[in-house]
Amino acid sequence: MxxxxxxxxxxxxxxxxxxxxxxxxxxxxxxxxxxxxxxxxxxxxxxxxxxxxxxxxxxxxxxxxxxxxxxxxxxxxxxxxxxxxxxxxxxxxxxxxxxxxxxxxxxxxxxxxxxxxxxxxxxxxxxxxxxxxxxxxxxxxxxxxxxxxATERVERRVARALLRLARQTGKRTEEGVLLNLALSRQDLGEMTGTTLYTVSRILSGWEQDGLITTGRERITIREPHGLVIIAEDLPLD
Amino acid sequence: MxxxxxxxxxxxxxxxxxxxxxxxxxxxxxxxxxxxxxxxxxxxxxxxxxxxxxxxxxxxxxxxxxxxxxxxxxxxxxxxxxxxxxxxxxxxxxxxxxxxxxxxxxxxxxxxxxxxxxxxxxxxxxxxxxxxxxxxxxxxxxxxxxxxxATERVERRVARALLRLARQTGKRTEEGVLLNLALSRQDLGEMTGTTLYTVSRILSGWEQDGLITTGRERITIREPHGLVIIAEDLPLD
DNA sequence: CGCGTTCTTGACTAGAATCAATGCATGTGG
DNA sequence: CCACATGCATTGATTCTAGTCAAGAACGCG
Known part of the structure; x- marks a missing residue:
């Protein structure tokens, strides 16, 4: 060496x-x-x-x-x-x-x-x-x-998973925080104990709300705060 | 001392x-x-x-x-x-x-x-x-x-939980293996990530099938083998 | 451009949670 | 010893979340 x-x-x-x-x-x-x-x-x-x-x-x-x-x-x-x-x-x-x-x-x-x-x-x-x-x-x-x-709904678990990944491997871009990792819907499902279908629906919903933007094996978080609200089940203001 | x-x-x-x-x-x-x-x-x-x-x-x-x-x-x-x-x-x-x-x-x-x-x-x-x-x-x-x-149904999880408890604190009696522990339906639910209602229904079912006998905070396993079949999802013969 | 993945969406279903009413034990105090 | 309060358990009716299955669209690669 x-x-x-x-x-x-x-x-x-x-x-x-x-x-x-x-x-x-x-x-x-x-x-x-x-x-x-x-x-x-x-x-x-x-x-x-x-x-x-x-x-x-x-x-x-x-x-x-x-x-x-x-x-x-x-x-x-x-x-x-x-x-x-x-x-x-x-x-x-x-x-x-x-x-x-x-x-x-x-x-x-x-x-x-x-x-x-x-x-x-x-x-x-x-x-x-x-x-x-x-x-x-x-x-x-x-x-x-x-x-x-054991106690939480799928949506919260997925939100948490994304936030965790953002902390671990997130990369700041002008769009937001890019998850710097080839991550399929399937992967996310296997991380959160659900199916790729449910993950897809949830992500689509969030994309509609402008919280994230998605692509093939790519996710960018635009509004981390919005995800936190979902993850922590805070009231929306 | x-x-x-x-x-x-x-x-x-x-x-x-x-x-x-x-x-x-x-x-x-x-x-x-x-x-x-x-x-x-x-x-x-x-x-x-x-x-x-x-x-x-x-x-x-x-x-x-x-x-x-x-x-x-x-x-x-x-x-x-x-x-x-x-x-x-x-x-x-x-x-x-x-x-x-x-x-x-x-x-x-x-x-x-x-x-x-x-x-x-x-x-x-x-x-x-x-x-x-x-x-x-x-x-x-x-x-x-x-x-x-993440991957298994409630019934299997409850079966596993009972078998685990039997191994840990089980006491042989002529009836079968008694779980030597004040264990409510609520407790079992909290161990397996479900509700006391679901646990109650499952246990009632097993009692009907003769696998267990239950009482207030008391469970006796009569047919451990039957529970294993459920826990491992084996085909019943 | 064609092919294999990955992703989306819809329809349907099933498993389990929730809510509510009631039945049983167990222990307590009159 | 009985009446009662309390906590535990059962059961039914209902709702809903999420899984399953199926079809097709979008993407990226050789």
Whole structure:
């Protein structure tokens, strides 16, 4: 690896929540046992139910985490971008991956195997604690989405999903906030526990109201505030 | 604390997943910084959105973990019994509890504060790793339930919930497996993301088919196999 | 330009929520 | 021990959200 790349990676790691407050030497020790790993668009980092042998921190690109039901329905659990870690939890628990990780664009990541990770964590307990914290946040989020799914209407869930995506991967344009991500109606349905038809109807409605503009696998949010009103079920003024 | 109690606690901890493979000295160190904690039926260990200051391992009794939506709907996330740990995740991430923990029967627990826990974990990385593993399992389960909620019908979800509860707190009787837990239709609804009316209708149906017998806050499963068939959507033979 | 996706829209249906009335247990106090 | 209050459970009638199915339009790519 080139020196400049190493420096970039160190820089990225230091900004990644997993390595928060880690010293320079810890970062270097971690990076030393990491492998550079590239995955092309459409390829998988790992599949559901495979034994978990490694965890990854994304350097560049975007990854979709999804679960497949025995009946063949897909459920999208999360999208991830640079700095995010995948599989941290399971790589340490010696089980199988509970979901599949697919690159939705060409993706570069750092990869840690099981043994090195364990050694690293035992040596630097801070990393294990950070891992726990990180997982805590993810857990927290999943619980909230579980609650949403149990108690809220589809329209609110879709509104929330869009706002979340906007925060994660939104890109300001003069039109509004563009979701910088190939995102089909099907995908949105799988994220919110509904069908592509219902999503289509909802988006059409919002487009009529001027809240968003849509295209094939493209959505721009013109009035984030309007979506917030729907997501939070506020009275319209 | 009496010596016999200490011995019991050590015994319990050694069987608790959090302290799996821990040495006797680790257990003793952990127990030394723990506090005995009792909560009467109907009282709370902690409430949602309070700052997380401690985690607990249940010694005796049963605890219901639930979330309250801004609109006032309640969602039951989990029931816990002896040996289970609550708040492990958040107590280490210095945030707030994402849910409330209510004792559904008089409950005895061990309690660890934030500082001692951190020190313990830094000293014995194994505990942090175990914590991670534990959370991984819980995470895994929550993901599965999220997927269920997104893709499955109410009847299947209720069937699964009953089977889960039977595994956790079931008690064999000559009638079948009794759910040893005051469990109202409302509770079941909040566990499965539906209403008490729908639950009532479903249970009535199953009772007609001879799968279960019900009473006020009491359910006995006569034909677990029948429920499995519904839960897994197997063809009936 | 033709082809495969993705998206839209309409008609219909079904599953489940909501509302309302009533029936049962359980525990309480006279 | 009975009358009563309270909370839990059942059931029916109705409504409505969202799923299903079908047909065709729009888009982007080779």
């Amino acid at each position: 080139q020196a400049s790349t190493v420096r970039e990676h160190l820089e990225l790691l230091s900004r990644s929540p997993l390595f928060r407050d880690a010293s320079q030497s810890e970062l270097e020790a971690a990076l030393k046992v990491a492998r550079h790993y590239e995955v092309a668009r459409g390829e998988f980092f790992f599949h559901q139910d495979e034994p978990a042998v490694a965890f990854y921190v994304i350097v560049e690109g975007q990854v979709r985490l999804s679960q497949l039901t025995p009946e063949g329905h897909q459920v999208i659990i999360h999208f991830m971008g640079p700095g995010d870690g995948m599989g941290i939890i399971v790589a340490l628990s010696n089980t199988t991956y509970p979901l599949s990780a697919e690159a939705v664009s060409d993706t570069v990541a750092l990869r840690w195997g099981y043994e090195p990770t364990i050694r690293l964590m035992e040596q630097y307990p801070r990393l294990a604690l950070n891992g726990l914290r990180l997982v805590a946040g993810r857990f927290h989020e999943l619980q909230n989405r579980y609650r949403e799914l | 009496q010596a016999s109690t200490v011995r019991e606690h050590l015994e319990l901890l050694s069987r608790s997943p959090l302290f799996r493979d821990a040495s006797q000295s680790e257990l003793e160190a952990a127990l030394k910084v723990a506090r005995h904690y009792e909560v009467a039926r109907g009282e709370f260990f902690f409430h949602q959105d309070e700052p997380a200051v401690a985690f607990y391992v249940i010694v005796e009794g049963q605890v219901r973990l639930s979330q309250l939506t801004p609109e006032g709907h309640q969602v039951i996330i989990h029931f816990m019994g002896p040996g289970d740990g609550m708040g492990i995740i958040v107590a280490l991430s210095n945030t707030t509890y994402p849910l409330s923990a209510e004792a559904v029967s008089d409950t005895v627990a061990l309690r660890w504060g934030y500082e001692p826990t951190i020190r313990l974990m830094e000293q014995y990385p194994r505990l942090a790793l175990n914590g991670l593993r534990l959370v991984a399992g819980r995470f895994h389960e929550l993901q599965n339930r999220y997927r269920e909620l």
